[in-house]
Amino acid sequence: MRRVPAFAIAILVTAALNLGCGGDDPPLTLNVPSDHPNIQAAVDAARPGDLILIAPGTYHESVEVATERIVLRGTDRNQVILDGQHTRDNGIAVAANGVAVENMTITGYRQNGLLFSGAYAAEERGAYPGYGQDYGAGDLVIDGYRASYVTAYNNGTYGLYAFAARNGIFENSYASGHPDSGFYVGQCRPCNVVLRNLVAERNAIGYYGTNASGDVWVVESVFHRNRLGITPNSQDAERLAPQSDTWVVGNLVTDNNEPDTPEIPMGFFGGGIAVGAGTSNKILNNRVEGHLGAGILVIPLDDRDPEDNEIRGNLLANNRVDLVAQLLGASPGTNCFAANTFATSDPANIESLLPCGGGLQPWQPSGTYQPPTPPPTADYRQIPAPAPQPQMPDALTAPALPATGTPTFPDPTLIGVPSR
Amino acid sequence: MNPTLRAHPVHRRSGVLAPLITVAALAMLPVGLGACSGDETTAPTTVAEQRLDRRRAEVMAQVLLRNHEATGARFQLAARSFDSEGTISLSGVVNWSDLHGRVLVSGVSDDLGEVTEMAWTSQLIGEYRPGLEAVLQGIGHQPGTYLIRPVDQSRRLDQLVGIVTGLASTTADNPQLILQNPGAAYLRSDTLRDRSVDVVRYSERSIFWIDTETGMMLRFEGSDSSGRFPVVVDIIEWQSDPVELPPVAEVPEALRR
Structure with a gap:
């Protein structure tokens, strides 16, 4: 038998060890604080x-994630609390692809509760926008992210925030007391994001989607007692304008006139769903009730008109004005309203003037709608904490599921108008 | 009865860094006015301008909010005057919670008129002109009375007041957006009045000197789009006391410009 030189054996052993370090090991569960003192x-x-499994406790830290495809999970949504004490910036700032955050509460941060940032991820990779490039397009994104069963309240800007991020999910989560918005998806194209089964209340805005375009789905959620419920919109303050292709389907949008809320500088108040200069959005089968301003508005923003938006099948009641369309231009554009249940509109007979499927009537720009005057702001740090929120099922035993791939988009034909 | 500056409504500024730039554009702003008295800097430890990173963007995003949280400050301002090659200096206090302030005015500029002291609220400017002291006392006003008038943004002094009061915000800016601002950059590390600072540029016309330990702004430099009218504001000391406002009188018609 031929002898194998000792040095060859050493090389083989080294190679085997290297393989073992190369990512083929099964995923581990890292427990906090029993294995590691903090998150x-x-x-x-x-x-x-x-999987990072976090035991009940209050964690005074600001967590930064630069490792791809890890899962951070609390064992108890209401007792695993990240508390920034209003001195730290972000609760969890994610700068890597495929990270999921589950089953915890994040409060008291000066900026955001949970941030997925394509700009930060690009910096981690040493990539920056060149001439004509923007964060949120091409490779300058976070690819894959998810927040499930997360409660965020009383943070200084956003509760759950995805910037320049693609292929994401916000689900079964709650946000209140944010002076900008509870949920924010901004500057991405395509975004490929599903927001479902959310509750946003007592924020300046419930869902805010500036320049978030391409398969953005806001479905089957509750937007209640904010200053403004939902607003897909185009603004020049961010890149990738104009915004397009958000589906707002089957949401319960009520009473977004809450005075005891922090104010956003732009002063929105008393609106259910506002498409601010957005394009090609579908606002379908939502229940929109109880607004001192308007139920659903299609309006200009930043001197840009909304275009090609479809407002169909919504049930509106008890709003000062149910449906509003305002345009800067003399043309009616191609925004359309059909099959809504409503009592009032501005202009009157809005479904005849702006019908879906063609047949636009002569357009007389309407300028009669005026939003309510916003009440003074409330201190976001003083908004009452929410009640305990539903737990993630099987938080102790469910396997880690990193956020990879494009999410499954809802079928809008299967989503009806929600009950109150 | 003499009107009082305190009687007028307060408009709380709620902007972020971007609105500051608007104010700056209205007025003027900065670079290179070498400075305010008491200024002590050492040679910069780095010189090459660099891309702004997330750490510094996050600090910058909070800088005006931190001013607001500090309530107020004693400051010195140095600026190029608008209608001449002269300079203007303001030295005094500002309170960002109610937007009141009071300063001594000095310099060589046609913009000054005879004004040697100013006080303000969000809506009114009060000016003290020594040459009118006797006149005002002659019609029953107490010594040291300031004349009040509405804010007039066409006046250089009012623009400078606008810059000082605009150096605070009730909300933080967004670091994500700062990172992609044209002109945003880390300029250098430096030392200012024995404090270690990062000198960072928000946009092409706004530069902040930020204490690396506390995140507080120690100096603001701004300029208008032409770069001809720079302003430098140095924060000397943080303070939360209310600004003591002077006795005031309406501007008699005969004295209006």
Whole structure:
């Protein structure tokens, strides 16, 4: 038998060890605080695919995630609390692809509760926009993200925030007391994001989607007692304008006139769903009730008109004006209203003037609608904490599921008008 | 009865860094007015301008909010005057919670008129002109009475007041957006009045000197789009006391410009 030189054996052993370090090991569960004293220490020790399981407690830290495809999970949504004490910036700032955050509460941060940032991820990769490039398009994104069963309240800007991010999910989550918005998806094309089964209340805005375009789905959620419920919109303050292709389907949007809320500088108040200079959005089968301003508005923003938006099948009641369309231009454009249940509109007979499927009537720009005067702002730090929120099922035993791939988009034909 | 500056409504500014730029554009702003008295800098530790990173963007995003949270400050301002090659200096206090302020005015500029002191609220400017002291006392006003008038943004002094009061915000800016601002950059590390600072540019016309330990703004430099009218504001000391406003009188018609 031929002898194998010792040095060859050493090489083989080294190769085997290297294989073992190369990512083929099964995912680990890193427990906080039993294995690691705090969440950041566990994140720093984690490898792609690992689960960080966090025991009940209040964690005064700001967590930064730069490792791809890890899952951060609290064992109890209402008792695993990240508390920024209004001195730290972000609760969890994610700068890597495929990260999921589950089953915890995040409060008291000066900026955001949970941030997925394509700009930060690009910096981690050493990539920056060149001439004519923008964060949120091409490779300058976070690819894959998810927040499930997360409660965010009383943070300084946004509750759950995805910037320049693609292929994401916000689900079964709650946000209140934010002076900008509870949920925000901004500057992405295509975004490929599903927001479902959310509750947003007592924020300046419930869902805010500036320049978020391409398969943005806001479905089967509750937007209640904010200053403004939902607003897909185009603004020049961010890149990738104009916004397009958001589906707002089957949401309960009520009483977004809450005075005891923090104010956003732009001063929105008393509106259910406002398409601000957005394009090609579908606003379908929502129940929109109880607004001192208007139920659904299609309006200009930043001197840009909304275009090609379809407002169909919504049930509107008890709004000062149910449906509003305002345009800067003399042309009616191609926004359309059909099959809505409503009592009032501005202009009157809005479904005859702006019908879906063609047949536009002569357009007389309407300028009669005026939004209510916003009440003074409330201190976001003083908004009452929410009641305990539903737990993630099987939080102790469910396997880690990193956020990879394009999410499954809802079938809008299967989503009806929700009950109150 | 003499009107009082305190009697007028307060408009709380709620902008972020971007609105500051608007104010700056109205007025003027900065670079290179070498400075305010008491200024002590050392040679910069780095010189090359660099891309702004997320750490510094996050600090910058909070800088005006931190001013607001500090309530107020004693400051010194140095600026190029608008209608001459002269300079204007303001030295005094500002309270960002109610937007009141009071300063001594000095310099060499046609923009000054005879004004040696100013006080303001969000809506009114009060000016003290020593040459009118006798006149005002002659019609029953107490010594040291300021003349009040509405804010007039065409006046250089009012623009400078607007810049000082605009250096605070009730909300933070967004670091994500700062990162993609044209002109946003880390300029250098430096030392100012024995404090270690990062010198960072928000846009092409606004530069902040930020204490690396506290995140507080120690200096603001701004300029208008032409770069001809720079302004430098140095924060000397943080303070939360209300601004003591002077006795005031309406501007007699005969004295209106």
